[in-house]
Structure formats: C-alpha cells, structure tokens
Amino acid sequence: MIVIDTGNHISALAAKMAKPHVIAAYPITPQTTIVERLAQYVENGEVNAEFIRVESEHSAMAACIGAASVGARTFTATSSHGLLLMHEMLHWAGLARLPIVMVNVNRALGPGWNIWSDLNDSMSQRDTGWIQFYASSVQEAYDNVIQAYKIAENEEVMLPAMVCYDGFILSHTSMPAEIPEQREVDEFLPEYKPAWKMDVEKPATHGNIVPPEYYIHIRYDMHLAMKKAKKVIQEVGEEFGRKFGREYGLIQDYRCDDADYVIVTMSAIAAEGRVAVDNLREKGEKVGLVNLTTFRPFPHEMLRYDKMIVIDRDISPGLGGVVYNEIRGNGSEVYGFMAGLGGMDVNYKDIERIYELAKEGKEGLYPIEVK
Amino acid sequence: MIKTALSTPTEGAMGKTGTWRVFRPVIDKEKCIKCWFCWVYCPDAAISRNEYPEVDYDYCKGCGVCANECPVKAIEMRREEK
Numbered sequence: 065m066i067v068i069d070t071g072n073h074i075s076a077l078a079a080k081m082a083k084p085h086v087i088a089a090y091p092i093t094p095q096t097t098i099v100e101r102l103a104q105y106v107e108n109g110e111v112n113a114e115f116i117r118v119e120s121e122h123s124a125m126a127a128c129i130g131a132a133s134v135g136a137r138t139f140t141a142t143s144s145h146g147l148l149l150m151h152e153m154l155h156w157a158g159l160a161r162l163p164i165v166m167v168n169v170n171r172a173l174g175p176g177w178n179i180w181s182d183l184n185d186s187m188s189q190r191d192t193g194w195i196q197f198y199a200s201s202v203q204e205a206y207d208n209v210i211q212a213y214k215i216a217e218n219e220e221v222m223l224p225a226m227v228c229y230d231g232f233i234l235s236h237t238s239m240p241a242e243i244p245e246q247r248e249v250d251e252f253l254p255e256y257k258p259a260w261k262m263d264v265e266k267p268a269t270h271g272n273i274v275p276p277e278y279y280i281h282i283r284y285d286m287h288l289a290m291k292k293a294k295k296v297i298q299e300v301g302e303e304f305g306r307k308f309g310r311e312y313g314l315i316q317d318y319r320c321d322d323a324d325y326v327i328v329t330m331s332a333i334a335a336e337g338r339v340a341v342d343n344l345r346e347k348g349e350k351v352g353l354v355n356l357t358t359f360r361p362f363p364h365e366m367l368r369y370d371k372m373i374v375i376d377r378d379i380s381p382g383l384g385g386v387v388y389n390e391i392r393g394n395g396s397e398v399y400g401f402m403a404g405l406g407g408m409d410v411n412y413k414d415i416e417r418i419y420e421l422a423k424e425g426k427e428g429l430y431p432i433e434v435k
Numbered sequence: 436m437i438k439t440a441l442s443t444p445t446e447g448a449m450g451k452t453g454t455w456r457v458f459r460p461v462i463d464k465e466k467c468i469k470c471w472f473c474w475v476y477c478p479d480a481a482i483s484r485n486e487y488p489e490v491d492y493d494y495c496k497g498c499g500v501c502a503n504e505c506p507v508k509a510i511e512m513r514r515e516e517k
Contacts, residue, residue, distance in 0.1 A: 161439045222437050259437045268443045275449075285438035 067243045071202045071234035074241050075141070075167050075227065076101035078209035080111045081249045082165070085136035088116035088127035093179050094231040095143040095169040102139070113139075121146035125153035125164075132162035133270060135261035137213065140164065143231060144171035144185045151189065157224045158193025159282060160270065161260070161289070163216030164224040165209065166194075170331065170377075171231040172406040180407020181230035183331060183378040187359070187386045193286050195225040195293055196359040200334035202239035205229045207310055208357075210253060214300050219259045221293045223286070230332040230377075232407070244308055252307055294361045301357075314363035319345060320352030325419065328367065328387065329375040330356040333403070333410050337375070340415035351419060362390055371397045373422040375415065377404040379429070403430040447494060452479075456497030458512040460490055466509035473501035473510060 067074065076098045079087070087106065089099045106115040114131075118124045121142050128138040142150060147168050157164050172182035186196060197212060199205040205227065212225040229235065262270060274282065298313045305311025318338050320326050327337050334355035344351045354367065376385025379402050383389055388400030399422040404410035414430065421427075421434055428434040442448055462473075464487050474482045481495040482488050490501075502510035 159439065161437045219437075260439065260441060266443065268441055270439070270441050272440055272442050274440045282438050282440060289437075 065243050066240050068238050068240045069202070070097065070236050070238050071199075071205045071229055072097040072169070072236065073101050074202050074243075075205045075209050075229075076105070077243065078206045079139045079141075079165075079167070080105045081246055082139070082210060082213045082253060083111065083137065083250075084113050084139040086114045086116060086128065086131035086138045087140065088118050088124045088131070088138070089140045089142070090118050090121050090124045090146060092121070092143045092146040094171055094235045095141050095146070095167070097235075098141040098167060098169075121149040122153055125150040125157065128164045128166075129153060129157050129160060129162055132157070132164050133160065133262045135256070135258040137217075137256040138164045139166070141167040141169070143169040144173060147185045147189065148173070151192070154189055154192040154194060154224075158286060161222040161286070162224055163213070163222055163256075165212045165216060166224070166226050167205075167209065168226050168228045169231045169235045170228050176406070178406045179231065181233050181332070181377065181404065182406050183228070183376075186226060186228045187378045189226070190360060190386070193223055193290065194360065195221075195223055195290070195297075197225065197227045197357060198330040198359060199227065199229040199234065200330070200332055200355055202234055202237070203241040203310070205234060206241050206243065207304065207308070207312065210249060211300050211304055211312060213256075214253050215293060215296050217256050218296045218300075221289050221296050222259050223289055223293060228331070233332040242308075242310075248307065252304065290361050294363065297358060297361070312357055314356075314358050314361070315366050316355040316357055318353040318355070320354065320369070322350055323352035323369070324350040325352075325371045325373055325422065326369040327351065327353045327373045327375065327415065327419065328356065328391065329353070330359065330387065331377060333375055333377060333415070336410060336412045337415050339412035340419065343412065344416060344419060349419070356387065359387070364390070364394065367391055367394070367396075369396060373399045373419060374401065375410070375418060376400065376402045377410070378402070379405060399425075399427045401427055401430050401434070451493045453491075453493045453495050456492075456495060456515055458497040458499060459492065459515050460495065460497065460499065460501050460510045461513050462488055462490065463509045463511065466507050468507055468509075470506060472504045472506060476500050476504045
C-alpha cells in the first residue's frame with residue numbers, strides 16, 4: 065500500500081510495525097511528531113508496547129537499556145541536543161550489546177540555535193558502537209527502521225542501531241512510501257530472541273567491575289561485531305530486496321559503472337545527487353553517485369573508485385568533512401566538500417557546481433570557501 | 436557468546452582473593468564460645484560453621500571484622516609471613 069506522509073510519521077509507523085515491547089522517548093524538534101504518533105498508537109492499542117514517559121533523553125536511553133537488558137525489543141527517537149544528552153548511555157548500550165533501535169532526526173547543534181538539517185549530531189557519536197544508517201528518502205527511512213531491527217538483533221552483531229535522516233527535509237516532508245502488510249513485516253522480522261538477557265530465575269550482575277585483562281576482550285568483541293555487521297547488513301539488505309523489491313546494503317551506487325568521477329554522499333543530499341548525475345550524464349559527463357547507507361560500519365572496501373568527490377553535511381573542526389577524512393588516503397584521488405551545514409539548501413544545481421569545482425581541482429566549504 | 440560485563444554468582448570469580456591478605460585471623464578454640472558472631476559478620480562468607488568456626492584461607496582477605504566482633508577476643512590477627 066502506498067502511503068503519503070512525513071518521514072516522522074512513516075518512521076513511527078515502521079517502529080509500530082516492528083512491534084517493540086517498550087518505547088521510551090522525549091520530544092525534541094524536529095523529532096517530536098514521531099513520539100506523538102507512537103504515543104497515539106500505544107493509547108489506541110495499535111501497538112502492544114509499554115510507553116515510558118521520561119524527563120530527558122538520557123533517561124529515555126537508560127529506560128531502553130533497562131528494558132533491552134531483560135530481553136525487550138525497544139524503540140526511541142531523538143535529535144541533535146537530545147542525542148548529545150544521551151551520549152553516556154549510547155556508549156553503555158553499545159558495550160552492553162543491546163540491539164536498541166533509535167531514529168535520530170539530524171539537526172544542527174547550538175549555540176547558534178538552529179533546528180535545520182546537519183549531520184554533526186550523529187557523526188559525533190561515531191565511536192559509541194552504534195550502527196548508523198542514513199536515509200535519502202522517506203521510503204528509505206521506513207525500510208531502514210525495519211532492517212535495523214533485524215541487523216541489530218542478529219546474534220553475530222548484537223549492537224544498537226541508529227536510523228538517521230535530515231530534519232525537515234525528510235522529517236516533515238510528505239512523500240509516498242510503499243508500506244508492506246503487517247504479515248510480511250512479521251515474516252521478515254521474527255520475534256526477538258536475545259543473545260543475552262537478565263533473568264530473575266538465573267541471577268547475574270551486569271556492568272560489574274571488569275579488570276583490564278577482561279575488558280580488552282569486551283572492546284575487541286564489539287569491534288569484531290561491528291565488522292561482522294558489514295556482512296549481515298549486505299545479507300539483510302538482499303533479503304529485504306527479495307521480499308519487498310527494494311534492495312539495500314552498505315552503499316547504493318548509481319550510474320557508477322563507467323564513471324570517471326563518483327560523488328560520495330549520504331542522507332537527503334544523495335537524492336539531489338542522483339538528479340545532478342542524470343543532468344551531468346546528459347551533458348556527456350561520466351559521473352556516478354554512491355549513497356552511503358551506513359556510516360558505521362564504514363564500507364571502506366566498497367569505495368575503490370579512482371576519483372571521488374565527497375560531500376559532507378558535517379565538519380570536524382580543523383580537519384574537514386568527516387566522511388572525506390574516512391576515505392582519503394586510500395590511494396584514490398579524493399576531493400572533499402562540506403555543504404549544507406545548519407540546513408543550508410544543497411540542491412542538484414549545487415551538486416553540479418561542486419562537480420565542476422572538483423574537476424578544476426578545488427575543494428572546501430561550499431559555497432563560502434572553495435579553492 | 437556475546438562478550439559483555441555479565442557475571443553469574445560463582446565462587447572466586449576474581450581468583451583466590453586470599454592472596455590479598457596481610458593479616459591472618461587465627462581462632463583460639465580454647466577461648467571460642469561458638470557464638471558464631473564471626474560467621475555472621477564475615478563480609479566474604481569465608482567462615483563456615485563446623486564444630487568450631489573455620490576460616491577458608493583461599494578467600495579470607497584478612498579484613499579483621501571477625502576479630503573485632505568476637506566477644507571473647509578468641510581471634511588473633513597475625514601478620515602473614517612471606
């Protein structure tokens with residue numbers, strides 16, 4: 065069934081259809097309408113979940129951790145400063161290996177109060193052990209939430225997962241999305257069987273003191289799990305494609321086969337990028353586009369193009385674009401651009417312009433400092 | 436199995452912690468009145484109830500709580516010798 069609705073309502077619908085046992089969330093612009101819609105679902109009895117009202121995002125994540133520790137499937141959503149307030153608990157969820165799924169609606173950080181899209185909020189949570197998905201459309205936001213549960217709960221992975229998409233550009237824009245039947249989602253996403261849980265019948269302590277010789281194994285296991293997640297993301301993405309007709313994986317490439325230049329980007333900029341690629345191709349330019357579906361784990365081995373133009377909607381101060389710095393140094397010719405910070409519009413014309421600038425050997429913070 | 440900080444109750448999860456001991460409790464059976472205060476107060480459950488209280492020196496860390504609680508001063512804390 066095709067549903068036309070906003071990214072937030074569609075991702076709330078995805079969360080509902082994943083049948084979580086516990087939802088704990090605190091409202092923040094531009095995520096608020098997810099929480100509102102989920103509260104409504106719980107109130108109407110459309111989802112059999114416990115909705116825990118909390119006083120902060122830190123508590124929201126703590127509530128999800130508690131619930132997930134006893135084997136519950138959990139959901140939360142946040143944005144920007146809310147995500148940052150969760151930071152301590154994000155590390156906890158990662159090291160506790162709890163497959164919590166969260167939507168993060170990307171929004172810029174203050175001061176310089178700004179509610180528009182910017183990926184610095186989730187990018188700065190890079191090392192928390194969370195899998196990070198990025199959507200370039202409302203449809204992808206839905207599909208990523210459903211897949212995120214299956215990937216996070218895989219017994220070889222058991223890591224929390226964040227589904228990110230741009231504030232307002234996707235969160236508040238109505239777009240058509242194909243919504244499968246509940247039965248089909250249930251077939252794809254069976255009931256959660258936790259790889260570990262707390263159980264009063266089998267008493268255990270979790271989060272106890274761990275001396276260095278054991279701690280190193282916990283960190284290493286988490287590292288291996290994130291690496292294994294690459295394979296699982298590919299497999300789940302292919303299975304999703306067979307079942308629902310939309311295939312996913314670590315990346316989505318577009319017209320890359322004979323491309324001289326490949327534009328690498330993520331989130332809503334990737335949607336504009338596909339339009340730019342079509343326009344440039346019409347002019348005879350051999351250009352393609354890679355949309356990074358995941359930022360963690362990072363698909364280094366899939367980005368083996370000779371010339372890449374990376375567009376980051378984020379900045380690591382003093383260093384540059386985060387994705388650009390992940391890629392450069394791999395032997396390819398890589399041009400780094402930062403664009404769209406604080407929600408500045410980046411449309412297909414900007415991306416065509418960025419392509420031309422890169423061909424001239426330039427890079428930088430578009431449009432204010434490119435050289 | 437996922438590696439996270441999960442521990443189930445077990446004897447000596449941290450190894451033989453008795454090696455941490457500096458002072459060793461020694462019970463004088465002549466003085467002992469079998470009140471079992473030492474058994475009750477031992478924070479590590481390292482004293483068992485046999486005919487007389489008996490200290491498990493594999494796990495007794497030598498905190499001296501038993502000696503302090505003993506109403507007839509039947510427990511002496513002796514420095515461990517290397």
